[in-house]
Amino acid sequence: MKCTKKYREKFDAKARELVADMSLEEKVHLMSGIVSLEDLIESMNSEDGHYNDVPYPAGGDEKRGIPTMRFVDGPRGAVCSIGESTCFPVAMMRGATFNTDLEEKVGSAIGKEIRGFGGNLFGGVCINLPYNPGWGRSQEVYGEDSFALGQFGAAVTRGVQKEDVIACVKHYAFNSMEISRFKVSVDCERRTEREVYLPHFKDCIDAGAASVMSAYNLYKGVYCGHSDYLLRKVLKEEWDFDGFVMTDFVWGMRDTVAGANNGQDLEMPGTIYYGEKLVKAVEDGLVDESRIDDAAIRLVRTLLAFETSYEESGKNYGKEVIGSQEHIDLALEVAQEGMTLIQNENDILPLEKSKVKRIAVFGELADKGNIGDHGSSRVFPAYVVTPLEGLKKVYPELEIIYYEDNDLEEAKALAKSADATLFVVGYNHDDEGEFVSNEDTTNYTGAVGGDRKDSLGLHKKDIDLIKAVGPENENSTVVLIGGNTIMITEWMDSVSSIIMAYYPGQEGGTAIAQVLFGDINPSGKLPYVQPYKESDLPQVDWDTTNQFYDYYHGYAKLEKENIKPLLPYGFGLSYTDFEISKVSFELKDDEIVAKCTVKNVGKKEGAEVIQFYVGFKNSSVDRPVKSLKGFKKVFIKPDESKEVEIVCPIEKIKYFNPKTSCFELENMDYEVYIGTSSDNSDLIEDSLYIGL
Numbered sequence: 001m002k003c004t005k006k007y008r009e010k011f012d013a014k015a016r017e018l019v020a021d022m023s024l025e026e027k028v029h030l031m032s033g034i035v036s037l038e039d040l041i042e043s044m045n046s047e048d049g050h051y052n053d054v055p056y057p058a059g060g061d062e063k064r065g066i067p068t069m070r071f072v073d074g075p076r077g078a079v080c081s082i083g084e085s086t087c088f089p090v091a092m093m094r095g096a097t098f099n100t101d102l103e104e105k106v107g108s109a110i111g112k113e114i115r116g117f118g119g120n121l122f123g124g125v126c127i128n129l130p131y132n133p134g135w136g137r138s139q140e141v142y143g144e145d146s147f148a149l150g151q152f153g154a155a156v157t158r159g160v161q162k163e164d165v166i167a168c169v170k171h172y173a174f175n176s177m178e179i180s181r182f183k184v185s186v187d188c189e190r191r192t193e194r195e196v197y198l199p200h201f202k203d204c205i206d207a208g209a210a211s212v213m214s215a216y217n218l219y220k221g222v223y224c225g226h227s228d229y230l231l232r233k234v235l236k237e238e239w240d241f242d243g244f245v246m247t248d249f250v251w252g253m254r255d256t257v258a259g260a261n262n263g264q265d266l267e268m269p270g271t272i273y274y275g276e277k278l279v280k281a282v283e284d285g286l287v288d289e290s291r292i293d294d295a296a297i298r299l300v301r302t303l304l305a306f307e308t309s310y311e312e313s314g315k316n317y318g319k320e321v322i323g324s325q326e327h328i329d330l331a332l333e334v335a336q337e338g339m340t341l342i343q344n345e346n347d348i349l350p351l352e353k354s355k356v357k358r359i360a361v362f363g364e365l366a367d368k369g370n371i372g373d374h375g376s377s378r379v380f381p382a383y384v385v386t387p388l389e390g391l392k393k394v395y396p397e398l399e400i401i402y403y404e405d406n407d408l409e410e411a412k413a414l415a416k417s418a419d420a421t422l423f424v425v426g427y428n429h430d431d432e433g434e435f436v437s438n439e440d441t442t443n444y445t446g447a448v449g450g451d452r453k454d455s456l457g458l459h460k461k462d463i464d465l466i467k468a469v470g471p472e473n474e475n476s477t478v479v480l481i482g483g484n485t486i487m488i489t490e491w492m493d494s495v496s497s498i499i500m501a502y503y504p505g506q507e508g509g510t511a512i513a514q515v516l517f518g519d520i521n522p523s524g525k526l527p528y529v530q531p532y533k534e535s536d537l538p539q540v541d542w543d544t545t546n547q548f549y550d551y552y553h554g555y556a557k558l559e560k561e562n563i564k565p566l567l568p569y570g571f572g573l574s575y576t577d578f579e580i581s582k583v584s585f586e587l588k589d590d591e592i593v594a595k596c597t598v599k600n601v602g603k604k605e606g607a608e609v610i611q612f613y614v615g616f617k618n619s620s621v622d623r624p625v626k627s628l629k630g631f632k633k634v635f636i637k638p639d640e641s642k643e644v645e646i647v648c649p650i651e652k653i654k655y656f657n658p659k660t661s662c663f664e665l666e667n668m669d670y671e672v673y674i675g676t677s678s679d680n681s682d683l684i685e686d687s688l689y690i691g692l
Helices: 005-009 012-020 024-030 037-045 091-096 100-116 146-162 190-197 199-206 228-238 256-261 276-283 289-313 325-338 387-394 408-417 460-472 508-516 554-560
Strands: 056-058 069-073 121-126 166-172 185-187 211-214 244-246 340-344 358-362 399-403 420-426 433-435 448-450 476-481 497-500 546-548 578-588 591-600 606-615 626-636 641-649 655-657 662-664 668-675 683-690
Touching (some): 012 289, 121 146, 146 166, 146 190, 166 228, 228 244, 256 276, 276 289, 358 408, 387 508, 408 460, 420 460, 460 476, 591 683, 606 683
Parallel strands (some): 166 211
Antiparallel strands (some): 433 448, 606 626
């Protein structure tokens, strides 16, 4: 990867030289998107167009050889052109793989497709932390844990930038509400800010990310799009970020002077507050021209570095990489690894092909290509394999009876007559996703999902169906579709097995069928905690102007309050069994090194996710019971053993001291754990003294 920070430094002098030769108007032009709001809305509402159907341009200076910025969105694939891009599973499912090597491959594939479309800026490194899983857009992120978010965000950043595409990390910061995202002011304590909501952003910056998108919401009463604290003090000064900051689209900045003075480098996708207004603000003495120079240098330096690296690589990606078979195969691989088996009573899965000849399928989602919300992350692949199509593809001899009516007595009779039953239930883009109201867009009618403000459970008709029909056949499986936690306590005893399939991408139906019949051994792990009750989670007012984020959420909250979850963070079943032995922990230089041996003691090849946690029982300050600090996925054949080593920098176990404004290490004995989920029964515990 050439476009590291060190590589970009080589273009600093050239960028300064070019910017010094520009007029004020030319420099401001570099900071301005070129797509008007009218054109944006027209494309989204036209029959043959959609949001970001072509890369959105900004800036550029042809006379001086400075290319335009060409933005392509897409946390689950390149959002360009109908019927071409590869649609990967949503980030939440990719987080469930706990495989950052695989995520880096996804980033590389998306980067290639963006170059194939003519883009050079990827707006899909989405790493906001869901304070509550009801956030409609949480499907776009990798889970509830800050450490895991940082690891996956860094991985996709590396992958995208390997193909000389600028990775844009979003939405900076505290953006985890949809309905209120344009008006809510989020507040939290400083330790919460630094230990929970900002570390994953820094991980991506440390991985070399060259762009950051600010958030719509306010933080402590100030819009993130022109927050001097977030954009200049933390990001650019404290973290030494050398790239550029861009606004979220249209409503991401509210004031010309505040934006320019406080670190906003690029207004996207069109010019509302910059352009002539910014030129006048400089001429009137409201904005010092040095601020313009800094933004222009950042933009030019980044563009020169990435475009030069791409030209030198000789890659020249074209249409042949878009939706290629290689990328489709990768999308299937991710779906296979992300499928999470969360219940398997009496080991009814995998279904035996020799015994299951007739299957009854229920649920309207079984026959739908359900790949996620219809907001800015929407991808338009050439095809989507539905669960029904997947069954036919994987097992063509199978007799499939798809029941679409609402007569529960008929459904029960059908279930009794079948060898197995399958319920495909959950959510779609109408239930959750990016939210834009008509009053925000005048005429735009694309994204309507929003937050799951009523319940985290299934729709009543699905619950009634499962409870009535599930007990009629002991070989009963529920496949859940959705972007985050779906409550299961009300009906889980009515069926034998449950698979969390998230939004599994264009090959999702294939992967579902492969897991059901054992062609693939599931290895996904929940990237969030599954509580018994919704009330065990942090409470959020989804339509509000003020929201406080506490230090604790997710599994950390439940552990701190001694509340047992239904399923712990990092939980997932397999069709084989693993044993962990030869556990050791040691301090080596500035790192904790955790080791163990994992053996597959079952009869099927499979994969296990080894997780490393650090506990803080002896801390003098309020800290979690334990926190995830490392993970590694290993693939093991029956009767095979592999040694696993997980390394955690000491930096990752420090706490933020608001009195000194520094991260500090406590000299004490730490609990250290290694195992297969966050639950103590799945972990082997030891202690390790760590001190300076």
